Amino acid sequence: MVIGGGPAGMMAAGRAGERGAKVILIEKNDTFGKKLLVTGGGRCNLTNYEPDVRKFTEKFGETGKFLFSAFSQWGVRETLGFFHRRDLETKVEEEGRVFPISNRADSVLEVLTDYLKEGNVTILSGIPVKEISVSRNKIEAVHLENGRKIYGRSFILATGGRALPETGSTGDGFTWLEKLSHTITPSDPSLVPIAIKDEWVKEMQGVSLPGVKMTIIQNGVKHLNRKGTILFTHFGISGPTIINMSKVVGGLLKNGEVVISMDIFPSLGHGELNAQLQTLLKKQSNRKIKNVLRAILPVAALEPIVFHLSGVDPEKFCNNIKREERMALINAFKNVPMSVEGLLGPEKAIVTSGGLSPLEVDFKTMRSRIFPNLYLVGDILDIDRPSGGYSLQLCWTTGYVAGNSAVEKEK
Ligand SMILES: Cc1cc2nc3c(=O)[nH]c(=O)nc-3n(C[C@H](O)[C@H](O)[C@H](O)COP(=O)(O)OP(=O)(O)OC[C@H]3O[C@@H](n4cnc5c(N)ncnc54)[C@H](O)[C@@H]3O)c2cc1C
Incomplete structure (x- = not known):
């Protein structure tokens, strides 16, 4: 079960589906990737051209040390390969910023939507998740606002941060995680x-x-x-x-x-x-x-x-x-x-600082160190980063690794 249909959630759901898992992706907006569509001024700066993992992760400052194991599994090279194989041609601009040749963020969204279809991911859109429940130290189910409760075996949380809340990122995931006794650093606009x-x-x-x-x-x-x-x-x-x-x-x-x-x-x-x-x-x-x-x-x-x-x-x-x-x-x-x-304020921010402490996540799998069937990806993580495609690369990497490991664990 993947909660949040932004770039990180779509990548995670697509990868788990590709590996043959039965996946449900729940998004509160009627459509996916609302924020993705406004990235890079609508052109989507999807990554930064630095194939060397060590050099890439150094750009994340102090928190870069957490990322090496995830990026060694799926970094810039793998991400570009993924998009190129799906006919999304890219170009490198100033300071290594990578954009689709089409100059359109919707061409990136299209690749991800097709990936979900290929993986037979079940889509529930226009339905907000209200709560997450726990049973015997494991996540048990999500409770939808319409009263429905859906049980699952593994849960990937991809509800984003608090930047540009009109796109759906209103910090819901932080509220749930705090209740589950995870540590959340308060959000401030950080790239703004x-x-x-x-x-x-x-x-x-x-x-x-x-x-x-x-x-x-x-x-x-x-x-x-x-x-x-x-x-x-x-x-x-x-x-x-x-x-x-x-x-x-x-x-x-x-x-x-x-x-x-x-x-x-x-x-x-x-x-x-x-x-x-x-x-x-x-x-x-x-x-x-x-x-x-x-x-x-x-x-x-x-x-x-x-x-x-x-x-x-x-x-x-x-x-x-x-x-x-x-x-x-x-x-x-x-x-x-x-x-x-x-x-x-956060309504104008590209990224908000704060979020889930990286100390509480195993970056080899993106799994919570508290709940063995909970995975955490994308902007929900408290990871510093500059602008230039680093935020979306963090989504592709953490999403892919979580989708992959959730299936691995089930095998
Ligand atoms: C104006 C702007 C421009 C940017 N440009 C770039 C760029 O060019 N390059 C770059 O690398 N980064 C850029 N970013 C940052 C990038 O957009 C984010 O890092 C990225 O979107 C984070 O992805 P995510 O999947 O973690 O979360 P989000 O994209 O925030 O997606 C989270 C999803 O979860 C859904 N959700 C939330 N709560 C619930 C709930 N209760 N139930 C169900 N669904 C829920 C939301 O509706 C949303 O669709 C930009 C950001 C902004 C605001």
Whole structure:
């Protein structure tokens, strides 16, 4: 019995069916994979191209150490083989992100739906599971909201985390697991855009700046920096690099104010920028600085903020700009501070942190260390990961291993 028809549950049910088990997959929505369809902006970044298991699992930070045994059974190579054999062609984009050539998440969902059919999986959709019951230290049955009770031998829990709850992931699995005395760490949005207080940031909405460096600062102490693209939105900042920094920001916010400083020219030092600025000011000496700074800045939208931060009067003529003013402009290029208002809530998160403690799962089989016939897969697990296809790969791997081991155990 598999509860939850997201990517992890579908993979688990399909694999158990492929091995000849009699499988029931229960999903509370009328359709499967509602969240899968919005992944990667509707294009589905289904994995990250890193066939080396050790290197791949290192991306999961501290919790990566739990994953080696599962990924050695079914990793990126096996996942790509699975999709390619089923005629889903893929391409590798920036930072190893793998997408279907079709650029459509529904082509990934189609492969999984066919996999369920091939394995003769019985589908119960539009029916929420209300509860799970236990008898003699084993899971005995699921209780559906319509009053039906279904008994089973093995149970795979794939109800997801709490990110984007309108897709069905409302944390039901956490409530059941807590009742069953499993340890659940509270959920926080962990891969999520960041709201910024400064009004100028909102005025830049729609602007995307590649190749900038962002540094997270609290009380003057630098905590983390990353180079990448920043995307300005109506609430603050987003984009893969920002989203990957959000967990650290969220942690620091618990202790007080956080500032993200942007360096517009991370690969140029003060000396190089000074030389560029001097050449520009000399060449355009009879023009006002507000009409020439654009030649240096990557986007015009940055001009007002650079003038504001540096205190340089935009109406001044280039031949009147003094050395201190040049230095002030350079300092503004290298440190554009943004005050963090907060992280966006779980409804905007890609992943929520927290979930079932990995210490309570045997990753060779994905089996609970408390209940011998309960398997746990996908977002329900408290495993850190960056954006870039790692979340879905975690679903494919844990789903496959659980589907496989549940059948193995029954033999
Ligand atoms: C906007 C967005 C974009 C993303 N993009 C990417 C990406 O490009 N690449 C990537 O790797 N990851 C991405 N992710 C993360 C990825 O979508 C998740 O990691 C993944 O969907 C988790 O799969 P899952 O099967 O564990 O859970 P879910 O996909 O959350 O599925 C759980 C299922 O269980 C069902 N369910 C819950 N409770 C019950 C119940 N009581 N009874 C019956 N059914 C129930 C739900 O309805 C749901 O269908 C993205 C996430 C978001 C929100």
